Amino acid sequence: MALPIQIILTRQLAGYLSVPVFLVDSKGDLLFYNEPAEAILGRRFEETGAMPAEVWSSAFTPVDDQGQPVPPEDLPLMIALARQRPAYKRFYIQGMNGVRRQIEVAAIPIVGLQGEFLGAAALFWEIE
Amino acid sequence: MRITLFGTRGSVAAPGPETARYGGNTASVEVRGADGTVLVLDAGTGVRRLGAQLPPGLARVDILLTHLHMDHIQGLGFFGPLYHPGIQVHIWGPASSTLPLDARLSRYLSPPLFPVHLRDLPSITCHEVPRAPFEIGSFRIRTALVCHPNPTVGYRIEERGRVAVYLPDHEPALGLKDGQWLEPEWSSGYELAAGADLLIHDAQYTDEEYARCVGWGHSTYRHAFEFAARVGAKEVVLFHHDPSHDDEMLEHLLADAVRRFKPEFRVFGGCEGAVYEVGSSKAA
Numbered sequence: 417m418a419l420p421i422q423i424i425l426t427r428q429l430a431g432y433l434s435v436p437v438f439l440v441d442s443k444g445d446l447l448f449y450n451e452p453a454e455a456i457l458g459r460r461f462e463e464t465g466a467m468p469a470e471v472w473s474s475a476f477t478p479v480d481d482q483g484q485p486v487p488p489e490d491l492p493l494m495i496a497l498a499r500q501r502p503a504y505k506r507f508y509i510q511g512m513n514g515v516r517r518q519i520e521v522a523a524i525p526i527v528g529l530q531g532e533f534l535g536a537a538a539l540f541w542e543i544e
Numbered sequence: 545m546r547i548t549l550f551g552t553r554g555s556v557a558a559p560g561p562e563t564a565r566y567g568g569n570t571a572s573v574e575v576r577g578a579d580g581t582v583l584v585l586d587a588g589t590g591v592r593r594l595g596a597q598l599p600p601g602l603a604r605v606d607i608l609l610t611h612l613h614m615d616h617i618q619g620l621g622f623f624g625p626l627y628h629p630g631i632q633v634h635i636w637g638p639a640s641s642t643l644p645l646d647a648r649l650s651r652y653l654s655p656p657l658f659p660v661h662l663r664d665l666p667s668i669t670c671h672e673v674p675r676a677p678f679e680i681g682s683f684r685i686r687t688a689l690v691c692h693p694n695p696t697v698g699y700r701i702e703e704r705g706r707v708a709v710y711l712p713d714h715e716p717a718l719g720l721k722d723g724q725w726l727e728p729e730w731s732s733g734y735e736l737a738a739g740a741d742l743l744i745h746d747a748q749y750t751d752e753e754y755a756r757c758v759g760w761g762h763s764t765y766r767h768a769f770e771f772a773a774r775v776g777a778k779e780v781v782l783f784h785h786d787p788s789h790d791d792e793m794l795e796h797l798l799a800d801a802v803r804r805f806k807p808e809f810r811v812f813g814g815c816e817g818a819v820y821e822v823g824s825s826k827a828a
Binding site: 417418419420421422424425427428429431432528529530531532 | 638639640641672675688689690691695718719721728729730731732734735736
């Protein structure tokens with residue numbers, strides 16, 4: 417199944433950024449994350465490959481400042497998917513290599529020229 | 545399905561004795577169906593002559609625009625059927641998030657750039673191409689947005705099991721690292737062009753020129769050959785020749801590319817006046 421050109425171009429852009437980028441389709445399934453994201457998520461994309469939404473949304477065990485789990489529906493990328501609007505949040509994740517990091521995430525919906533919803537992208541970075 | 549090239553040049557018309565063989569008119573291609581249906585792919589300067597050679601008594605003609613860059617619409621105001629009340633002209637083009645197709649075309653087809661308003665022409669209907677396949681006469685048509693600046697579509701045209709694909713302005717190699725192609729679903733235009741009997745594809749630049757023009761939306765000979773091989777095209781017409789490439793240079797580029805890439809498909813340098821019977825391996 418061919419991907420929309422907007423998704424293809426987003427992946428190509430992500431490949432040329434030092435900002436970590438996580439790209440999902442309109443159902444929330446993971447399509448791609450770039451090399452800077454691999455450093456934070458703890459595994460190369462070539463190793464994980466595409467991932468269903470229900471898998472990646474819990475794979476990184478997101479928790480808030482008090483150590484309470486962040487439910488999937490409160491994650492910025494899930495908000496961008498569900499409400500098709502930008503969203504932002506700061507929280508902790510545990511990478512697939514077991515390393516715990518605090519990150520900030522800004523997620524945006526990807527909407528085509530005729531208003532068709534195509535997916536979403538999360539840009540994130542580690543808080544030192 | 546018979547395809548005739550009326551304009552093969554890219555960017556700007558380049559008439560003159562040094563371009564007489566390949567032609568100087570910008571993109572315009574006629575596609576004629578078994579039942580007489582006529583499609584016009586793009587309305588560059590070549591569409592003026594195309595319009596003058598349509599069969600008498602034709603009641604409808606459909607112009608399929610890939611995008612609205614000037615080299616693809618400059619001939620539109622000189623397309624004879626626009627002024628003929630007896631012919632319905634349907635103009636199709638990519639959607640925009642801001643203005644409908646007729647409003648965008650009117651930016652050119654209105655004073656001071658053109659003396660006649662689009663709205664004053666008889667029997668014109670504008671359509672934004674649907675995302676789903678659609679039919680015109682005997683043709684089944686699919687479109688997809690492809691990699692080129694500003695909204696640009698490619699067309700896949702099917703009739704009686706034969707497939708022609710038109711990607712005149714296309715940079716599928718944009719962003720590839722070390723020239724390595726991604727999987728098919730991540731390649732612009734792949735699904736549209738898969739298995740084409742005849743693929744008309746952008747081949748504007750040499751490798752050296754492309755290095756200075758990355759992101760301008762065009763391909764090199766290498767890109768066109770590699771893309772055609774990946775999609776399994778059976779015949780390829782190289783198209784959208786750079787206006788600075790004269791006949792001698794185009795002959796050299798084609799011969800050199802065939803020698804380097806040893807394609808398993810037939811390759812033609814797109815010449816004005818060339819005719820292709822799609823799927824029959826005949827070209828005149």
